[in-house]
Amino acid sequence: MNTLSSTRRSMSRAEALSWNPNWSVGDIRVIEENLDRLAARTFFRTRSNSTVTAQDDSGRSIMYLHPGYVTFPKGLAPEDRKDLEMHGFTLSTAQSRAASRAMPEETLSFCPGCFYALPATGVCDTCG
Template sequence: MTTDRPDRLRMTREQALAWNPAWSAADVRLLEENLDRLEVRAFYRTRSNGSVTAQDADGLSVMYLSPGYVEFRKGLAPTDRPDPAWHGLALSCFRPRSRDVGTTDEGPAICPSCFIALPATGVCDDCG
């Protein structure tokens, strides 16, 4: 039932396991164990190369590989995972997102003459 779609690219198991060169040998072993446990047969990566989807023989997506973690379809995560509330496992290269990256409470600076948002340079594009 696996179907190819234009928004994703098919991969081999070997390509999927080598997708992130930052994964440690232990990460790859953990992934292999779960691929075998869930009988994964097909792999697809997004065109943006942001993640890899692993599917079983019926075409059901059972695992989602991201650069620093793996998530499982609800009910398919290992029962001995560190955080039972999360259907995933962090890998050795996992880096939590900082809440303050790219966000500020202040809005953009406004030009006092024409009331347009100023670019990062602080010099208005319209009135200079």
């Protein structure tokens, strides 16, 4: 069994552009512009479906599509991107890591008589 073919699935350009149904029309437009700029010809997704890779005619990976951002190998990112430190750009579906990890902190109320944690009703099960 070919290891490479077992870890990725070929797809068409149209399938790559519709891979994330939450991408906006603007997201798809900027992705298409970069696919055209780099002459992307073949596309595949990982078996886990976490990314889509675009390749040129020679089979060189030139662009990686993620649910909320696009990345490029060094030297291939568009020069007019907002963040020059990032080798790519974010899309409208990008989520902040801090926001996705932040969990609201649960606050407990305690009974003033026995100091047990109060249930959601606010009435102590021990003291009544």
